[in-house]
Amino acid sequence: MINQAPALRLEGIVKTFPGVKALDNVSFEVLPGEVHALMGENGAGKSTLMKVLGGLYQPDEGKIFVGELETTMANPLESKSKGVVFIHQELSLAEELSVAENVYLGELPRKRFGRVDWATLHTKTNQILQKLKVGFDAKTRVGDLSIANQQMVEIARALTVDAKAVIFDEPTASLTDAEKLVLFDVIDDLKQQGVGIVYISHRMEEIFKITDKVSVLRDGQYQGSVNTSDTNEESLTQMMIGRKLDLSREAIEHELGDIALEVTNLSCGTLYNNVSFQVRRGEVLGFYGLVGAGRTEIAETLFGLRQPSSGSIEINGEITTINSPVDAINRGISLVPEDRKGQGLVLGMNCRDNMTLPQVDDMTAGPFVSDGAEIALFDQYRDRLDIRTPGWRQTVGNLSGGNQQKIVIGKWLSMHPDVLIVDEPTRGIDVGSKSEIHKLIRELAANGYAVIVISSEMPEVLRVSDRIAAMFSGELVRTFTADEVTEDNLIQAISGLTA
């Protein structure tokens, strides 16, 4: 591979938006047969760079080369036809259409008079699906597939053209471990064929497992490239955030209080079975397990979104039934949901209104909502949680992920819960803000809340929890104390390897 022209090369790309220099003289290249990771915090410019490459944005300055040829990308179709293919992070599929139609979206094979050539379409699609070793065929409706299989459809798209470079944007976000392996095989195949691969991910294990080289962006600027084998997690993180990150455990010594929540033999159909645990005030209980192990479903049951088929829930020593979120809130349980943007926030509303949403009924002066009371509440939690926003009028959608998450947490804290459930507290939040959220969770426990943290990230669970409940396929396998737990025994427990 010496003296080979890069599969894809960007040179001195500048892109300015009103008020922000999103990309400042960024250069980047991928060789054929190389898996090249592109890393950076949210807002570092990765997505902008990819949009430039995909023809969705036009750069203000700079050059794009595919192979040896300098080129421009006027629109997504052009970039695809030049052999630059994207696997998008957010699934962009038409669910009502068939797999084949999605795979060849925008390029359905034609017969005369603009008719679709169904036979060719299905044969070609099935050939691609065979390569991917998936268990569905071209005629399946995409809406009937699991998220992971939908991701495979997305990948199948990349194989329809003679790709020179394939860009994977957070491809494993919704995949199980087994599915990840299939994906890595696909990436390996592409690599063998001499395709240049850009791999965007926050997940360090993956970066070290499959990439050859890493390039880092920070604040729209290129920070440099290193061979993956010459670097480690710590120095990469440092490149990304520009300072050292304290990765030690956020433990705060304090007394545990009474049992706030006790769950006994709780079951819900096939989703989870005979789950028992308790959480004390001042304690963080982590739930760790694979996607589909039943963690989120337990949280949803506690918040009244699902009804258990058997078992009991005790809050502060009293057996209760929770039929709806309103019940849950009244009994002192709050849930910070997994899907922050979809379930946690009204993105178009301002900070204050999001924060006061659950209790705006109580903040009235006569028939009107009291502006003063709302602002006072917002100010209180802004200071307490260190929410960085220009003011309460700021639209929540414009805040960073970390600050958005703090707004959601503040919203629920203001309801004075006994038990706070946080589902995936740092999903989609950049490395720097992650540790702040972790610190915040520890502080909440220290202040006497009983906190349940559900997470798919092992370092996170290890870092914030006093005890860790390991889930495997609907069973609570074992509850570890902080002293007992190691990465190894935790992995074994969630893979169903220990009795």
Next chain:
Amino acid sequence: MKSEHIKNLLKSGAIWLFIVIELIFFSVAGEYLSFSEKAFMDADNMLLLLKQSAPIGIIAVGMTVVMVNGNIDLSVGAIFAIAGIVLLESMRLPVFSEMGDLVIPMAWAIALIVGIALGALNGLIVWKTGVDAFIVTLGSMLGYRGLVFMFNGENPTSNLNWTLVDFAEAQFLGIHTATWFLGAVVLVVWYIMRFTVHGRNAYAIGDNRDAAVNAGIRVGPHMMLNFMLIGFLAALSAVVFYSESGSVNPNDGQLYELWVITAVVLGGTKLTGGSGSIIATLGGVIAIQLLRKGLGHIGADTSTVNLVIGLILIAVLFLDRQLNVKGKEELKV
């Protein structure tokens, strides 16, 4: 797997089941309640029913396409009236005075072109401004209707051409001219939506617009083409209807948009786009016409008919929702 299959069958066939139930109900109820000697399912009566379905039906086919595409067109009733006036007035144009019956195809063509142009204007505004189709066509509905009133005030526009009337009233193989047009439109548009790239792209755009954009589909031109199609069909509906009646009242076609949307939705097309079937829309159109005619047959007045159709529409959408909820997995909030 099997229950899934049955569910799908039930979903796609539901409208036809509903039609069968209506037929049985009105036949039986008609025996006791109707003052007419004739049975409800009399062949002439059914043929007439199809003919009466045509004006709404032809437009509903176009509306299905536009709604599948993720848009809506509220201006169809106004385009209908304009196309009617254009048809009747253009037959009086002095340039055509020497042409004899050839004036008829000329007038048809002009009316249809006007329909396409009005639809194109809607589509162009939606495409170029990015304003929601609901708002754009709400505006053009008012605007186009304004044009109708500007033309002749409150007075009707009349022009009977007997050759045309004979053509419109003809029954080829027992089936009325209007019904032939409806059938042809259904077939052609069904074929377009099912088998052409344009049709499939229309589904994709309505289903997931971002995905379509990312895949390089040019969303705007497809949408505009569909607005032109519905403009054409609204004009075609008018041309067929006014060939026979020969007189346009400036209020004609008002509320057509709502009847059309009712029929389309009854046929199972999603308001949010991406899903819908031309054939099921035809079912929706027939179901509504049956209901109107059937309730009339057993002696109900127009206001009762509207009330019943309203209730049934809501009931049908509720049932549809129940069928679409994924088992007990669905979170109730």
